[in-house]
Amino acid sequence: MSQTAELKEREDKLQGMGTSLLRKEDAKFIRGQGSYIDDIKLPGMLFGAVVRSPYAHARIKGIDKAKALACPGVVAVLTADDLKPVNLHWMPTLGGDVQAVLADKKVCFQYQEVAMVLASDRYAAYDGAALVEVDYEELPAIVDPKKSMAPDAPIIREDIQDKKEVGHGPRTHPNHIFTWEAGDKAAADAAFKTAEITVREEMLNPRVHPCPLETCGCVASFDKPTGYLTVYMTSQAPHLVRTVLAMLSGIAESKIRVIGGDIGGGFGNKVPVYPGYVVAIVASIVTGVPIKWIESRIDNISTTGFARDYHGVGELAADKDGRIKGLRFSALADHGAFNSHVSATKFPAGLFSICTGSYAIPNAYARVDAVYTNKAPGGVAYRCSLRVTEAIYLIERMMDVLALKLGLDKAEIRRRNFVRSDQFPYTTSLGWTLDSGAYHPALEKVLKAVGYEGLRKEQAAKRADPKSPTLMGIGISTFTEIVGAGPTKVCDILGVGLFDSCEIRIHPTGGVIARLGTMSQGQGHATTYAQIIATELGLPAADIVVEEGDTDKSPYGAGTWGSRSTPVSGAATAMAARKIKDKAKKIAAHLLEVSEGDLEWEIDRFKVKGNPSQAKTMKEICMVAHTGNLPAGMEQGLNAVTYYDPPNLTFPFGAYLCVVDVDKFTGEVKVRRFYALDDCGTRINPMVIEGQIHGGLTEAFAVAMGQQIPFDENGNHLGNSLMDYFLPTAVETPKWETDHTVTLCPHHPLGAKGVAESPHVGGIPCFSNAVIDAFAHLGVTHMDMPHSAWRVWQQCNTLGVNKR
């Protein structure tokens, strides 16, 4: 065997970074042997069902439990009054506000939690819940956030009516939550005053819901003799939840164990702490038996973590060549009845200030006003690193609006404004330092791949032909994401910094167990982290076990959301592995009787420079580390733990192009082609990345084309079942063409960036840009999502293009 072949064989055996190792976790899932919350059955367990409000806004005049208590199987009915003695009828939210655990005298959104019925089984609990009689006095509801701050608007939150602030600065109205600003307003205003061209457009990111396949739920088990609380729950952030539970309950954090188990999709929906969890926990503490609470689909869509609901206004100022001189973006944010929007303390509007996108914009100002309405609380969810989707939607749409106004090509307007490769690191006018990027090459690669010139020619021909039954649209999105929260100097939740962790233990025969503070919900962590360790330590990925989600086992971390796992925990994994490698090197030097400086690393071993036959494999070193044959003073073992505080966020980017054909007569939008080029730096497992991109694009398609949570004027939810809510299947989903470039992240130990959210963030404006481009020659500058056939047909009909 030649030397290179031998090296390749050794490398292949590791299945390390860069290989498309099949996902280690899938063996159980494809056999139907995952273990989800609802699979957990503990002896003596009771089931809790939640009684919910039919009204969006009402006073509770009385609750009669008698009939429910008489129902066979029902053990107890808990209301706010029952939680008061333990002071758990209200709870703090991850957004600095408080939220009613069970409605206290008043309900503020439809389906709000009013009571929980505990019964011997699920059916008895639901039967009992139907018998709880609640006497309501209906109040006028605020559904439109634009009416929230009207002088005569009904006050939604009487509990904080007189508070001057709720966690994020002064309030100007009882229904006002916060106003957040970034950038230099005076400079931006000045740029607009002197600009040759200005454009302005209002655009809505409608309220949507990530709708993970598994709904939220928990099994809470309090052991009275020991005082230990164990909670199995659907949580993307088990450690943060444990901290919140300790703060809430007064139980020592060391006596609380939160276990994530397998999670059937999260997308941000499973970050917050929901009332159902808290009531189940209190019920277990009170009754001393385990309590299970599982949401129905309707509960999930109508009450837990929704996304978006940003009513945006975008303004750009430019010179006549299309070079942007100023940006002013604002949004009215509908946060629902409680501000449970998960946000880093210093970023109440999330990372909205990434709204300058991939462009060099010298003057910018952004502002978000958040208000209460009589709708479910939330706003953070959906495959988006805290309001990045809203920000990127605005800038990517506004680039098209500006191009249209100037008569410029939509690729050209981007070329003229991109941050150039030689400008990195580039600090934006809203304060982010984009560490790396190569925007021009990415766009050119995509344009070449799809034959952009040809597509535009075809479009021009179609536009000139009145007999064409379709309108053709081409959408471009050249986005920059901001993921991997984040540096503890700027990012914390409830005071806890957003670092993350990895602990690695190596056993004598070379088996490895790695435990992390993150929590996979389908991202393939068991595979990706194992591959990092495989490459770093030269031990096969097959023998590396990854464990997450059990707070008793894994070191503290902020969990998995905002594409932070690879940027933060991936880095922690590499750093922990390198600590072990340093120790291994000392052992190797000791065994080979050379100095450390004489050793070099080769795939899975240390060898003596210039004498390759003298080498020690990592596997050999693992055994030696557990013997007495060690350098003087060295302890046994090969273990390490790292807490990684990232110096910056990571900025993955991409260039997407979408071609649609719109049926003039039915309004149906057919996606002819979608080409997605992503740059996430070092690619650890290309297949896992591809899967994440497919998933993110499919969810982008869902949002752009059909998802929306509508309400009527009384605050009735009009789309909380899968009969109404659009979840695309293989039937509707277009074919995705993927591509990539690699621009390393300079501050990440592996050069990697997050990726899972990029396709969602970049995909949504790409679809919108394509649909609107189909109408651009008819003077249309914007159409709000979702671009369902009905809504697009209305546009066709208004313009009269559906007349033969």
Added chain:
Amino acid sequence: MKVRLEKAFPMPASADAAWALLQVIAGVASCMPGAKITEQVDATHYKGTVALKVGPASLSFRGEIEVKSLDASTRTLHLFAKGTDTTGSSAASMDLTARVDAQDANSCSLAGDSEVSMSGKAASFGARLMGPVSEQVLGQFAANFAARLKQAPPQAGAAAPAPGAAAPAPEAKPLNALALAWAVIKGWLRALFTGKRA
């Protein structure tokens, strides 16, 4: 979720006979598919129930009816009904004005103008069907009302009979979902082919 319905139905009896029947709230209620008066609280207040099954939503409303006014000079009844689903997951209210318009000795017209407002599960699930369902319910109501008029025409010009004096109400049955669905589809098809979208 609100829907407003204005409808008039021909009745095979004199205006006075129809007006006499209209004032018997228990009798009127029993013409409503699935509805029943369970208690008369006082001269103008009643309690009752309505059972309704539409697709996945099975609803059993209980609530109160208040007779706001009875105007003999215009033969107009104004009532307000509101109720909650017994499972507490839905609520509904109806503001109804019903008027009898004379035509000739043996026929008249019953005109109804109602605003129905729904919340909760009924609104979530039933929204898209609410218009056509309400129309069908009203249609069935009119048919029952007409049948009752034929069956036991009250004396023309008679004063309003005492509450409870009407013939015993037929047993309230939940609205038949299948028949209702068929009627809705028929109505929709008819509207489609006459170019009048519901």
